[in-house]
Amino acid sequence: MSNICKIETKGLGNGSHKYTFILDGGFFEAFENDMISDAGITVEATLEKNGPAMRLSMLINGTVTVMCDRCLDNLDLPVKIDETFDVLFSDLSDTSDIADQEISEEKDVVVLDRTSADIDLSQLIYDYVCTSLPIRKVHHDGECNPEMMEKMKNILK
Numbered sequence: 001m002s003n004i005c006k007i008e009t010k011g012l013g014n015g016s017h018k019y020t021f022i023l024d025g026g027f028f029e030a031f032e033n034d035m036i037s038d039a040g041i042t043v044e045a046t047l048e049k050n051g052p053a054m055r056l057s058m059l060i061n062g063t064v065t066v067m068c069d070r071c072l073d074n075l076d077l078p079v080k081i082d083e084t085f086d087v088l089f090s091d092l093s094d095t096s097d098i099a100d101q102e103i104s105e106e107k108d109v110v111v112l113d114r115t116s117a118d119i120d121l122s123q124l125i126y127d128y129v130c131t132s133l134p135i136r137k138v139h140h141d142g143e144c145n146p147e148m149m150e151k152m153k154n155i156l157k
Ligand SMILES: [Zn+2]
Pocket: 068, 069, 070, 071, 072, 073, 075, 138, 139, 143, 144, 145
């Protein structure tokens, strides 16, 4: 259930629409991610619709549980992401609808298939969370599991 991060766009009126998604470890499991063992993440998405133009803002907040690189114990990493991007449909580029709309390369743009009736944010959210994590995942100094550290020392001897 937690893996559904879809927004129905068919028949959606103009204006601001808000959605909340709650993600747990199962969300990352579905992506066959064996790095993230658990998660508690809230995604607040706001879709601004103005005719064919759509702008999506996402606030991704919470924690993911990974393995500490040093003591191999569980490590909770905070996740805090704030992203806004334009949603475009693939066959709109050759119509006059958005002909005078500048598409900046710096701006995040998500292009969707015209035929899809909804926006699936799962892959996007997954990518945002994964790329936000530090490369070196360790507890703060002194916060590693002392028992594990002792065992590791013995193994390395
Ligand atoms: Zn540690």
